[in-house]
Amino acid sequence: MLLVNTETIPGHTIVEARGLVSGNTIRAKNLGRDIGAGFKNLVGGELTGYTELLNESRQEATDRMIANAMAMQANAIVNVRFTTSAIAGGAAELYAYGTAVVVKPNA
Amino acid sequence: MGDLPVALLVILVTTSVSVLLGLIGLFLEKGYEAKLAGREAALGAFLILDLDTVPGMAPTAGQLVSGNVVMGTGYLKQFAASLRNLVGGEIKGYQRVLDLARREAQLRMVEAAVALGAQAIVNVRFETSDVGGAKPFSEVFCYGTMVK
Numbered sequence: 001m002l003l004v005n006t007e008t009i010p011g012h013t014i015v016e017a018r019g020l021v022s023g024n025t026i027r028a029k030n031l032g033r034d035i036g037a038g039f040k041n042l043v044g045g046e047l048t049g050y051t052e053l054l055n056e057s058r059q060e061a062t063d064r065m066i067a068n069a070m071a072m073q074a075n076a077i078v079n080v081r082f083t084t085s086a087i088a089g090g091a092a093e094l095y096a097y098g099t100a101v102v103v104k105p106n107a
Numbered sequence: 108m109g110d111l112p113v114a115l116l117v118i119l120v121t122t123s124v125s126v127l128l129g130l131i132g133l134f135l136e137k138g139y140e141a142k143l144a145g146r147e148a149a150l151g152a153f154l155i156l157d158l159d160t161v162p163g164m165a166p167t168a169g170q171l172v173s174g175n176v177v178m179g180t181g182y183l184k185q186f187a188a189s190l191r192n193l194v195g196g197e198i199k200g201y202q203r204v205l206d207l208a209r210r211e212a213q214l215r216m217v218e219a220a221v222a223l224g225a226q227a228i229v230n231v232r233f234e235t236s237d238v239g240g241a242k243p244f245s246e247v248f249c250y251g252t253m254v255k
């Protein structure tokens with residue numbers, strides 16, 4: 001499944017727009033990583049545990065969006081946007097949305 | 108009578124530990140920034156735009172690329188920020204951390220694009236968000252469409 005955050009895909013033509021698709025995840029922080037991060041935060045610097053956690057969560061949200069697009073028989077998603085919001089209780093919602101389209105490669 | 112020296116000792120120890128942690132943090136930050144600058148220099152002048160297309164270029168392929176990082180500010184900077192918050196104004200310590208985080212996220216996106224053989228990245232967007240929870244951790248997320 002081809003994903004871009006532009007309106008069109010280079011080298012392809014959009015044949016049909018199937019509709020808006022989205023995927024989200026709500027990820028609560030992991031206690032072990034939080035304690036590790038607390039220690040790392042004493043000196044500062046990158047919190048790799050959290051980076052990985054959010055990376056995986058965002059990938060999961062994207063995979064759900066792709067699954068929705070496949071259910072529409074689309075073969076690409078354009079104008080992909082991401083949002084992240086902190087939710088009360090130490091959780092974060094990651095949301096990915098875009099327009100599912102059918103594209104064909106330019107000859 | 109014996110409480111006062113103990114209390115002073117506790118204050119002295121916590122202050123010195125905090126300052127020590129802060130100095131370690133500063134030292135680590137300088138080392139990290141040097142490495143970051145090295146990685147940026149290794150990439151050379153890679154074109155990043157927040158336009159939809161590269162003017163004058165007709166690419167044949169494109170794909171979403173992204174990079175993210177979560178940075179902690181460090182205990183001493185948090186304390187300094189709370190002091191700054193009493194009088195208001197720019198919090199330079201936090202600004203420095205977020206600047207490094209933004210550069211790192213952007214660099215990861217560019218490295219991902221270069222690995223795919225990209226010539227440029229268009230429609231670059233940045234997003235900074237609170238990770239959630241009691242501590243002030245921020246995630247910087249950078250994404251765009253690589254073209255070649």
